[in-house]
Amino acid sequence: MFSDIVFIIFWLIIALSAVLAVFLQKPIYNALAMACSIFSVAGMYIFLGYEFIAALQVLVYVGAISVAIIFVIMLSPPVTVQPKKINIYKVLVGVATSFAFFIVFFALLYAKYFDAKFTIGEAKGTIMQVGYMLATKMAVPFEIISFILLVAIMGAIVLAKRED
Amino acid sequence: MDLAMIADSIIVKVILSIAGVMIVFTINALFATWLERKVAGHIQLRLGPMEVGFHGVLQGAADGLKLIAKEIITPKGVDKKLFALAPYLAFFPTLLMFVVIPFSDKLQVRDLNIGLLYFFSISCIATIGIFMAGWASNNKYSLMGAVRSIAQSIAYEIPIILSILSVVIITQSLKLSEIVSYQSKFWIVLVQPVAFVVYVISAIAELNRTPFDIPEAESELVAGFHTEYSGMRFAVFFMAEYTNIFLVSAMATTLFLGGWRGPFFPPVVWFFIKTYALVFFIIWVRWAFPRLRPDQLMSFCWKFLTPVALLNLLITTFFMKIF
Numbered sequence: 001m002f003s004d005i006v007f008i009i010f011w012l013i014i015a016l017s018a019v020l021a022v023f024l025q026k027p028i029y030n031a032l033a034m035a036c037s038i039f040s041v042a043g044m045y046i047f048l049g050y051e052f053i054a055a056l057q058v059l060v061y062v063g064a065i066s067v068a069i070i071f072v073i074m075l076s077p078p079v080t081v082q083p084k085k086i087n088i089y090k091v092l093v094g095v096a097t098s099f100a101f102f103i104v105f106f107a108l109l110y111a112k113y114f115d116a117k118f119t120i121g122e123a124k125g126t127i128m129q130v131g132y133m134l135a136t137k138m139a140v141p142f143e144i145i146s147f148i149l150l151v152a153i154m155g156a157i158v159l160a161k162r163e164d
Numbered sequence: 165m166d167l168a169m170i171a172d173s174i175i176v177k178v179i180l181s182i183a184g185v186m187i188v189f190t191i192n193a194l195f196a197t198w199l200e201r202k203v204a205g206h207i208q209l210r211l212g213p214m215e216v217g218f219h220g221v222l223q224g225a226a227d228g229l230k231l232i233a234k235e236i237i238t239p240k241g242v243d244k245k246l247f248a249l250a251p252y253l254a255f256f257p258t259l260l261m262f263v264v265i266p267f268s269d270k271l272q273v274r275d276l277n278i279g280l281l282y283f284f285s286i287s288c289i290a291t292i293g294i295f296m297a298g299w300a301s302n303n304k305y306s307l308m309g310a311v312r313s314i315a316q317s318i319a320y321e322i323p324i325i326l327s328i329l330s331v332v333i334i335t336q337s338l339k340l341s342e343i344v345s346y347q348s349k350f351w352i353v354l355v356q357p358v359a360f361v362v363y364v365i366s367a368i369a370e371l372n373r374t375p376f377d378i379p380e381a382e383s384e385l386v387a388g389f390h391t392e393y394s395g396m397r398f399a400v401f402f403m404a405e406y407t408n409i410f411l412v413s414a415m416a417t418t419l420f421l422g423g424w425r426g427p428f429f430p431p432v433v434w435f436f437i438k439t440y441a442l443v444f445f446i447i448w449v450r451w452a453f454p455r456l457r458p459d460q461l462m463s464f465c466w467k468f469l470t471p472v473a474l475l476n477l478l479i480t481t482f483f484m485k486i487f
Contacts (some may be wrong), residue, residue: 028246028299035292055281062320064290070295071314074307127278127338 007047013040025071036164052127172269181273185262188408194224196406197271199440200447207451234395239301246300251393251400254293255297257286258407265414266340268424268431279340280328283415284321287370290404291317297401298389309388312458313372313379319465320369320376326473327359327366330480331419344423353420358476362469367412368446369465371405376461413442 014037021033038061047052133140198221205212213220254376258431264279267271273435276282291314298310332338334355335346346352353360369376372388380388390401417423417438426434 032246032292032296039289051276051278052281055278055285059281059285059288063285063291063321067288067291067318068297070292071311074295074311075297096300 003047008049010043011041015035019049020133028070031066031070031073035062038062038066052130179408181263184271185259185273188262188267189259189403193403193406194228195440196228196409197402197445199444200450202404203444203447204322204451205318208449210269218219222298222445228399231396231399236397238337239392241302243300243302246296246399247392249291250300251397251404252293252299253296253406254290255400255407256291257289258288258404258411259354261411264340264419265411266432268345269341271432272341275339275341277337280332280343280419283411284325284328286409287408287411288317288321290408294389297393301389303392303394304351305385305387305391306389309379309385310393312385313389315463316372316379319462320366320469323362323366323465323469323473324370326470326477327362328357329420330356330359330473330477333477333480333484340418344418344425347422347425351420356420356476356480358472359480360416362473362476363420364442364445366465366469368449369417369461371408371412373409373446373448375456377450377455378458378461383445409443409446410439413439413446416442 017033017037017040020021020031021037024033039058040060042057042062088157102134201223202212202220204210213223216222238247261283263273264276264283266275268470294313295310298306298308298313301307331343332354334352335343337343337346343352372379380390381384385391390398393401414435417435420443421438424431424435426437429437
């Protein structure tokens with residue numbers, strides 16, 4: 001009962017701030033609403049018992065990525081968003097794309113996890129599991145990701161250093 | 165209902181925890197500000213506050229009353245909503261960070277499995293509050309201060325995380341109670357002196373204090389991101405700053421200095437002795453060193469602290485594998 005209420009509150013915060021992140025007029029408000037939404041998703045992870053993922057969610061997405069986005073907005077010249085004329089074609093394409101995305105995602109999750117039961121606070125000791133998986137089964141993808149990140153960092157440095 | 169059941173019920177626990185955190189927070193805010201002014205005074209061959217109470221111990225309370233009584237000014241041209249929200253967003257993570265601090269073997273709000281990670285991930289929310297303050301003030305000094313502050317905290321978070329990672333590798337746990345119980349024979353600072361030094365330096369930088377206080381350098385930026393704030397809203401930023409000094413020192417105590425362990429005195433006393441020794445050190449550094457230039461600050465972090473922390477991590481892993 002109590003946990004249902006908490007779940008619904010988190011759900012509402014996530015949905016509401018996601019909507020605000022899209023529809024607010026000032027870029028800075030959008031970024032802050034997005035940070036709020038991400039933070040509430042971390043709350044959802046805690047709710048499911050994935051403490052480690054939740055902490056990483058806050059550390060990486062709120063602490064680093066949102067702050068980086070905000071930083072860019074802060075350094076760019078102020079943008080005034082005028083209410084644009086609504087292009088019906090673009091709206092249709094957008095709605096169709098997001099709907100298709102939703103269907104694919106939902107179908108995948110439904111096919112794979114329909115029978116699986118998730119109970120609150122079930123997952124325990126996830127740090128050990130994550131570490132073990134990263135060092136054994138997922139070692140190759142892990143190395144590939146770190147290599148891609150290294151390339152991305154080098155690319156960023158090259159772009160920043162190029163003078164033209 | 166007998167007493168044991170009352171003490172066990174979850175609501176009582178929550179209320180007691182909140183009360184405890186508020187008490188520690190208030191006493192620290194009063195004591196740390198007094199300590200700062202006293203240390204500053206004696207370093208500069210002055211006496212510091214002497215009038216209110218014995219050697220000015222109640223000066224903080226008097227200042228607090230003054231700040232509460234002051235008018236809250238909202239300057240023209242600020243973004244009113246963000247301007248009002250920012251101090252609290254910078255402040256509330258500091259209270260949340262108290263949750264995992266082990267004051268003694270029993271005095272700890274929640275002994276989370278991911279305690280260490282929780283502490284550092286919550287601390288990055290405060291950055292957004294600082295940024296909001298700087299942006300909403302609509303003032304170039306505030307904005308510059310906020311930009312510098314964010315750049316600095318993002319940069320110095322990396323050596324901090326790397327240095328605590330070598331502690332985690334030794335103790336094999338992110339749970340703070342386990343890290344403390346690991347140190348029953350020796351303090352981790354004895355095997356990880358490099359990590360300790362890197363941690364303290366980066367922590368001072370994260371706190372935006374001299375010699376790393378370019379976000380609030382008076383001579384160029386007036387007061388940095390809180391230039392436009394006055395009255396209680398300014399006080400909230402101020403308290404957040406002093407609470408952060410305490411929290412950073414408390415974390416250093418837990419990770420490197422054996423936490424609440426010590427002979428003769430009760431654990432809580434030892435915890436506060438060690439923590440305030442570090443707070444004193446951080447204050448001492450402020451009044452002993454001049455300010456760095458922004459470029460020196462950045463190259464010091466990226467070209468010296470981060471490689472040193474990485475190397476330390478590598479050596480730690482190597483020795484852990486061998487022994």
